[in-house]
Amino acid sequence: MEQDKNSKCEWFCSKCGGPLKEGPVKAVYLGGNFEIELLECPTCKNVLITEELAEGKMLEVEKSLEDK
Template identity: 55%
Template sequence: MEKNYYTIDPLGKLSCAKCRVPLVKGKAKFMYLDNGFPVELPVCPVCGFVYVPEELALGKVLAVEKALEDK
């Protein structure tokens, strides 16, 4: 069964599925090939779950990975 870590209400507000509290803006860091990128993303204030929007993962994050790699 697919596990959901978050819920989105009809207004687009994100909540942590486990802790049942709204996600808040918090600090996170992407690490790739010895490079770190401090960002702020929706996080659960209780368990620390970080929500990475799909368009971010497949957009900028993927672009950064590719910029750090030779082919």
């Protein structure tokens, strides 16, 4: 069954089971401080890092820092 393109997929925390909410999250990666919109559990602060982010943007940042 195909999902409606306008419907929103709901994610739940793997730690406490609560629904994840999108919002600004402070992150430290390779010595740099960043604020990025991610899905976070408002209860336990567990954050979902998608495969797209891990293999896309984070890889780009890592390569650019290695080149410096």
